[in-house]
Amino acid sequence: xxxxxDLVKVTTDKQSEEGxxxxxxxxxxxxxxxxxxYNVGFKKEEIKDLTIVKEHLxxxxxxxxxxxxxxxxTIAILHxxxxxxxxxxxxxxxxSAKFSxxxxxxxxxxxxxxxxxxxxxxxxxxxxxxxxxxxxxxxEAVKEYSxxxxxxxxxxxxxxxxxxxxxxxxxxxxxxxxxxxxGSQRSSxxxxxxxxxxxxxxxxxxxxxxxxxxxxxMHKTSxxxxxxxxxxxxxxxxxxxxxDAFKAINDSxxxxxxxxxxxxxxxxxxxxxxxxxxxxxxxxxxVGLLKAYPSMGTELFKFFTSTYKGFVIEGTGLGHAPxxxxxxxxxxxLLKKYIAEGGVVAITSQCLFGAVNSNVYTNLRRxxxxxxxxxxxMLPETAYVKLSWLLANYPDEVKELLPKNLRGExxxxxxxxxxxxxx
Numbered sequence: 497x498x499x500x501x502d503l504v505k506v507t508t509d510k511q512s513e514e515g516x517x518x519x520x521x522x523x524x525x526x527x528x529x530x531x532x533x534y535n536v537g538f539k540k541e542e543i544k545d546l547t548i549v550k551e552h553l554x555x556x557x558x559x560x561x562x563x564x565x566x567x568x569x570t571i572a573i574l575h576x577x578x579x580x581x582x583x584x585x586x587x588x589x590x591x592s593a594k595f596s597x598x599x600x601x602x603x604x605x606x607x608x609x610x611x612x613x614x615x616x617x618x619x620x621x622x623x624x625x626x627x628x629x630x631x632x633x634x635x636e637a638v639k640e641y642s643x644x645x646x647x648x649x650x651x652x653x654x655x656x657x658x659x660x661x662x663x664x665x666x667x668x669x670x671x672x673x674x675x676x677x678x679g680s681q682r683s684s685x686x687x688x689x690x691x692x693x694x695x696x697x698x699x700x701x702x703x704x705x706x707x708x709x710x711x712x713x714m715h716k717t718s719x720x721x722x723x724x725x726x727x728x729x730x731x732x733x734x735x736x737x738x739x740d741a742f743k744a745i746n747d748s749x750x751x752x753x754x755x756x757x758x759x760x761x762x763x764x765x766x767x768x769x770x771x772x773x774x775x776x777x778x779x780x781x782x783v784g785l786l787k788a789y790p791s792m793g794t795e796l797f798k799f800f801t802s803t804y805k806g807f808v809i810e811g812t813g814l815g816h817a818p819x820x821x822x823x824x825x826x827x828x829x830l831l832k833k834y835i836a837e838g839g840v841v842a843i844t845s846q847c848l849f850g851a852v853n854s855n856v857y858t859n860l861r862r863x864x865x866x867x868x869x870x871x872x873x874m875l876p877e878t879a880y881v882k883l884s885w886l887l888a889n890y891p892d893e894v895k896e897l898l899p900k901n902l903r904g905e906x907x908x909x910x911x912x913x914x915x916x917x918x919x
Contacts, residue, residue: 501552623653806840
């Protein structure tokens with residue numbers, strides 16, 4: 497009797513397919529995972545033959561001792577989990593974080609031709625479960641390894657990778673090494689994985705440049721040609737599954753790395769140089785992010801103004817929120833009272849591209865007059881992280897520092913681009 501994990505051959509009147517048997521949520525359906533990574537389901541009543549081609553055996557990666565080469569830089573890979581460290585889990589039919597950081601080096605031995613690799617397991621979790629305390633653990637590991645290595649790569653799940661990058665960017669007021677966050681949209685055991693290119697390009701960027709600070713390395717396009725080195729506080733995941741899902745918003749990439757030639761094309765010449773490692777890791781957890789939408793009423797405004805020390809309103813258009821007519825005027829009064837009593841309200845836009853502006857409409861001027869802070873072109877998630885960090889580290893200067901550009905999170909001169917998303 498075939499069991500999950502076995503390589504099987506399924507034969508029907510219409511076709512014959514080989515794949516790995518995985519658990520099915522329906523008793524009348526048999527599901528196999530093909531070699532290309534996709535799942536195919538068959539109705540049991542239509543199956544003429546189901547045979548075992550090869551029984552499933554646990555896969556172990558043979559790890560050889562890593563010999564250090566004196567002519568190569570040293571790069572630490574900090575492992576946190578996510579798809580870049582995932583493989584098929586046949587108990588669920590999905591993917592789960594299984595590989596340690598050492599496994600990644602064994603899977604991608606070409607890394608050892610670029611640098612001497614050290615590895616460290618920070619934690620093993622999917623990124624949607626991460627909080628500020630996890631960002632702090634990562635920051636502590638970065639600080640620990642910074643004096644020992646020439647650069648650091650952080651393997652991270654893609655869903656909240658941009659938020660972690662922004663968090664680290666604020667925590668490190670100065671950095672002594674390049675710290676590049678890398679993710680993967682396809683698990684590392686799939687033929688279509690983007691993990692190897694992202695890791696290799698991140699390592700080449702560290703090896704070949706004098707960049708210091710926090711950045712992201714992901715595919716520039718959906719094919720395997722180039723990666724983009726992206727700014728930590730201006731990058732967002734813009735697609736659920738494409739390999740080129742990450743885009744710099746209202747900004748340009750720092751560099752491109754050609755995967756085949758290993759050539760680095762620097763787009764930004766000005767960036768921090770090697771300095772001291774100054775970490776301020778405190779974060780205020782009592783902050784919120786409120787999305788404005790039609791008919792949202794007053795209950796959420798009551799909750800946010802009575803619960804949080806500060807929160808970000810992800811407004812519509814130039815920064816609008818329902819605060820002007822009828823019952824919505826109660827929201828305006830709640831904000832006014834909250835701010836007068838010391839609360840902090842930041843305003844960003846759901847549009848992402850472009851900037852909020854309090855000077856265009858009377859409705860927005862009213863919000864500015866009661867003390868709402870308009871955050872220009874800052875991403876909502878970046879504003880949320882920045883507000884948390886400022887409340888924890890500079891509580892008396894929050895309102896002054898929130899609209900100021902500290903880590904490249906604000907671009908005062910946004911240029912017009914015909915195709916702004918795919919630039």
